[in-house]
Amino acid sequence: MKLYMPVMRWNRYAVAIVFITSGMMKLVVEEFQGIFMSLNVPYAVQTLFIVALIEIACGALIAAHLYVKQAAAPLIFIMIAALYFTKLPVLLTQGLLPFLFESRLDIVMMILLLVLFQHHRK
Numbered sequence: 001m002k003l004y005m006p007v008m009r010w011n012r013y014a015v016a017i018v019f020i021t022s023g024m025m026k027l028v029v030e031e032f033q034g035i036f037m038s039l040n041v042p043y044a045v046q047t048l049f050i051v052a053l054i055e056i057a058c059g060a061l062i063a064a065h066l067y068v069k070q071a072a073a074p075l076i077f078i079m080i081a082a083l084y085f086t087k088l089p090v091l092l093t094q095g096l097l098p099f100l101f102e103s104r105l106d107i108v109m110m111i112l113l114l115v116l117f118q119h120h121r122k
Contacts, residue, residue: 008119009065015112016063018105019075023055039085051078062116072117079110 026032026048036044055078058071083106091099100107 008116011112011115012062012065012068015072015075015109015116016059018109019055019059020063023052023059026052026055041085054078068120069117072113072120076110076113076117079106079113082106083110 032048033045036048041047054074058075061067061071083103087099087103087106090102
């Protein structure tokens with residue numbers, strides 16, 4: 001009995017669980033509205049809802065191994081926006097080390113998404 005699972009499958013599951021969880025939290029935790037409003041994101045409440053739905057839907061598609069490349073693309077855009085709106089101010093006000101610490105999950109998720117986007121076959 002072989003317990004081996006290919007690396008790309010692990011990658012898909014890791015990406016999926018992070019984005020599905022993140023999207024669900026944005027929908028059920030009211031504090032996220034305040035966070036989005038404080039970031040000066042245009043149409044903060046509507047943007048939060050759309051981002052949450054995209055994260056859940058794309059995470060589910062990636063977990064199901066359906067349209068992986070197409071599902072990774074909007075998540076890459078979301079990660080770029082998250083780095084810009086939430087982590088870039090840390091870099092500009094607190095320096096490199098706090099920025100790297102605060103953005104570590106964002107950077108890892110971006111790398112995993114880029115791997116999925118570039119190497120997905122189906």
